[in-house]
Amino acid sequence: MRETFTKGMARNIYYGGAVFFFLVLIGLTVDTVKSIPKTDNRENLSEQVVAGKYLWEVNDCIGCHTLLGEGAYFAPELGNVYTRFGKSTDAIKGFIKSRPKTGIPGRRSMPQFNFTDEELEQIAQFLKYVDGIKIARDWPPNVQG
Amino acid sequence: MKYESQGIAKMYFIAAIGLFVGQILFGVTLGLQYVMGDFLFPAIPFNVARMVHTNLLIVWLLFGFMGSAYYLVPEESERELYAPWLAKLMFWVFLAAGVLTILGYLLVPYATLAEMTMNHLLPTMGREFLEQPTITKIGIVIVVLAFLFNIGMTILTGKKTVITLVLITGLIGLAVFFLFAFYVPDNLVLDKYFWWFVVHLWVEGVWELIMASLLAYVLIKVTGVDREVIEKWLYIIIAMALISGLLGTGHHFFWIGTPDYWQWVGSIFSALEPIPFFMMTLFAFNVVNKRRRDHPNKAAVLWALGTAVMAFLGAGVWGFLHTLAPVNYYTHGTQITAAHGHMAFYGAYVMVVLTMISYSMPIMRGQKAANERAQVLEMWSFWLMTVSMVFITLFLTGAGVLQVYLQRYSETPLPFMVVQDKIEIFYWLREVAGLVFLIGLLLYVYSFFAKGKEVEDIGAAVTS
Ligand code: HEM
Numbered sequence: 001m002r003e004t005f006t007k008g009m010a011r012n013i014y015y016g017g018a019v020f021f022f023l024v025l026i027g028l029t030v031d032t033v034k035s036i037p038k039t040d041n042r043e044n045l046s047e048q049v050v051a052g053k054y055l056w057e058v059n060d061c062i063g064c065h066t067l068l069g070e071g072a073y074f075a076p077e078l079g080n081v082y083t084r085f086g087k088s089t090d091a092i093k094g095f096i097k098s099r100p101k102t103g104i105p106g107r108r109s110m111p112q113f114n115f116t117d118e119e120l121e122q123i124a125q126f127l128k129y130v131d132g133i134k135i136a137r138d139w140p141p142n143v144q145g
Numbered sequence: 146m147k148y149e150s151q152g153i154a155k156m157y158f159i160a161a162i163g164l165f166v167g168q169i170l171f172g173v174t175l176g177l178q179y180v181m182g183d184f185l186f187p188a189i190p191f192n193v194a195r196m197v198h199t200n201l202l203i204v205w206l207l208f209g210f211m212g213s214a215y216y217l218v219p220e221e222s223e224r225e226l227y228a229p230w231l232a233k234l235m236f237w238v239f240l241a242a243g244v245l246t247i248l249g250y251l252l253v254p255y256a257t258l259a260e261m262t263m264n265h266l267l268p269t270m271g272r273e274f275l276e277q278p279t280i281t282k283i284g285i286v287i288v289v290l291a292f293l294f295n296i297g298m299t300i301l302t303g304k305k306t307v308i309t310l311v312l313i314t315g316l317i318g319l320a321v322f323f324l325f326a327f328y329v330p331d332n333l334v335l336d337k338y339f340w341w342f343v344v345h346l347w348v349e350g351v352w353e354l355i356m357a358s359l360l361a362y363v364l365i366k367v368t369g370v371d372r373e374v375i376e377k378w379l380y381i382i383i384a385m386a387l388i389s390g391l392l393g394t395g396h397h398f399f400w401i402g403t404p405d406y407w408q409w410v411g412s413i414f415s416a417l418e419p420i421p422f423f424m425m426t427l428f429a430f431n432v433v434n435k436r437r438r439d440h441p442n443k444a445a446v447l448w449a450l451g452t453a454v455m456a457f458l459g460a461g462v463w464g465f466l467h468t469l470a471p472v473n474y475y476t477h478g479t480q481i482t483a484a485h486g487h488m489a490f491y492g493a494y495v496m497v498v499l500t501m502i503s504y505s506m507p508i509m510r511g512q513k514a515a516n517e518r519a520q521v522l523e524m525w526s527f528w529l530m531t532v533s534m535v536f537i538t539l540f541l542t543g544a545g546v547l548q549v550y551l552q553r554y555s556e557t558p559l560p561f562m563v564v565q566d567k568i569e570i571f572y573w574l575r576e577v578a579g580l581v582f583l584i585g586l587l588l589y590v591y592s593f594f595a596k597g598k599e600v601e602d603i604g605a606a607v608t609s
């Protein structure tokens with residue numbers, strides 16, 4: 001690097017740049033938190049949905065599936081599964097309930113979690129809530145997720 | 146080794162390598178489960194194997210960072226470590242926490258683990274990469290705080306160099322952003338938004354500071370190039386890392402229910418993120434070309450140059466590939482993501498830790514560099530692992546391109562599982578490359594025990 005570009009200048013760019021863009025990130029975060037009530041479907045965030053989210057977490061569903069495109073890539077996207085299953089929570093519950101205990105020979109298969117009917121309803125309601133979140137450009141591109 | 150307490154790094158590095166082997170064993174297990182879906186089912190379902198794979202990665206990288214800091218900071222600060230006993234104690238605490246957590250994943254169903262560890266009191270489990278029970282997370286915080294205290298006091302009471310200041314800034318950032326792992330709101334959009342404050346601001350933010358400072362340290366040692374030059378590079382690299390990477394977080398806020406402007410902010414700033422990685426490549430080659438001595442540790446020089454190149458390819462090139470919103474619309478959450486994740490993590494953070502180990506381990510074992518045969522074997526393992534990682538990335542990219550086309554782009558999109566069957570061949574090829582990676586890793590481990598002719602100490606005249 002040129003002699004005219006000194007270490008001191010490099011250091012100032014570092015401190016100045018870091019502080020400035022960190023503040024901008026905080027600013028945009030505040031704005032985001034303020035604007036998401038328009039999109040985040042919070043009006044449907046019922047107690048049932050919250051319980052469903054907890055079940056989603058403590059069974060590590062994200063370890064196989066993506067949810068809004070984040071997670072693992074081993075099993076289908078579930079952010080739009082409610083739509084894919086014909087807007088039917090019963091279809092979702094039926095699917096989860098009917099997973100064979102010992103899997104499907106030679107194929108990927110979802111574990112049997114032995115959920116109670118109440119828990120099944122909570123998970124299905126959680127997935128329905130996620131499907132209701134308004135995503136830019138209506139991602140995913142099509143119903144296959 | 147100038148200061149006795151630097152030797153504490155050795156136990157950290159040995160643990161790191163051991164856990165690395167575990168990580169890769171589970172990696173090849175996952176790869177097999179991709180093509181033989183019932184492999185180990187239901188004993189070890191895919192999600193369990195996956196969290197073992199990714200959590201071992203994170204834990205061993207943390208061991209690697211801590212070991213590196215314990216080795217580097219006393220020497221730079223020109224004093225013994227502030228509290229060597231604390232570093233040793235925390236080693237065992239961290240190892241116990243890590244091993245117990247992994248055993249927990251493997252021995253009981255995850256939901257049972259959540260119950261056993263009273264997750265409901267402060268629910269933090271079940272998010273990607275942050276699957277650890279809350280109690281483990283608290284353990285990590287304690288270990289990291291003790292570590293920061295130790296390193297921080299050593300720096301404060303010793304000589305301060307640009308390298309140690311950048312390193313400690315990165316490490317403090319690591320600790321601070323980890324705190325977002327404890328914030329799990331019910332609202333999924335908020336949950337996802339702040340989850341990235343751990344994941345993105347780690348790998349595309351503060352970890353880059355850690356990486357750049359470790360690389361700079363090793364380069365000073367093996368080339369003897371003037372500090373002034375190196376420090377200027379270091380500042381400008383980390384400046385670019387934060388200028389691009391902080392707002393670059395926006396490339397994760399395209400499709401999670403956050404405002405539309407993130408598509409612009411995220412695309413523009415993350416498109417700049419390859420710059421610091423490219424500068425690291427320029428930096429490494431420049432400094433090695435201007436070297437004032439030929440260090441007898443050829444393997445360490447190879448790792449240092451390899452880190453710079455592979456980090457640029459994995460993070461810079463493969464990151465840029467899918468970071469613009471119109472592209473990411475199609476590639477988001479596909480095998481393209483997995484391809485990038487692998488090469489970036491390997492190229493940047495795995496390799497920088499292996500660079501530090503390569504440079505410091507011989508010195509901690511009382512040599513300037515490992516014997517000739519050991520170095521040759523280590524360099525073979527470098528090529529085996531690095532080339533197979535390139536192939537893993539290429540095969541996953543192939544799988545990803547087809548997946549995007551068949552599932553998201555074509556006129557008649559096919560269901561996910563149908564597409565997975567059609568691209569199976571790429572997963573088989575990835576598995577083969579993964580096995581070669583494993584062989585390379587085993588050779589790497591073996592190289593530490595290989596006997597051979599001791600290297601002549603060419604660099605002995607210039608001691609530093
Ligand atoms: C040092 C080497 C490796 C590193 C740093 C690494 C890192 C990672 C990371 C970060 C993930 C999460 C991926 C993401 O979310 O995008 C992952 C997942 C995975 N890794 Fe590795 N890995 C390594 C080696 C391997 C090897 C050798 C194999 C097997 C052949 C493997 C197979 C997998 C599989 C199948 C997944 C799951 C992807 C999914 O969710 O569908 N990994 N690894």
Ligand code: HEM
Pocket residue numbers: 069070071273348349396397415416418419456459460461463464465466467468469473476477478479482485486487489490493494
């Ligand atoms: C060493 C640095 C980096 C590492 C270790 C890394 C690692 C990762 C990992 C593991 C993921 C997957 C996260 C998940 O599971 O959802 C990811 C996602 C992503 N990374 Fe990186 N990355 C790095 C740098 C970069 C850079 C420099 C760029 C851009 C130029 C980039 C662009 C992206 C994008 C756009 C995604 C989202 C992919 C999606 O939509 O599915 N990354 N990265």
Ligand SMILES: [Fe+2]
Pocket residue numbers: 345349393394396397
């Ligand atoms: Fe990112």
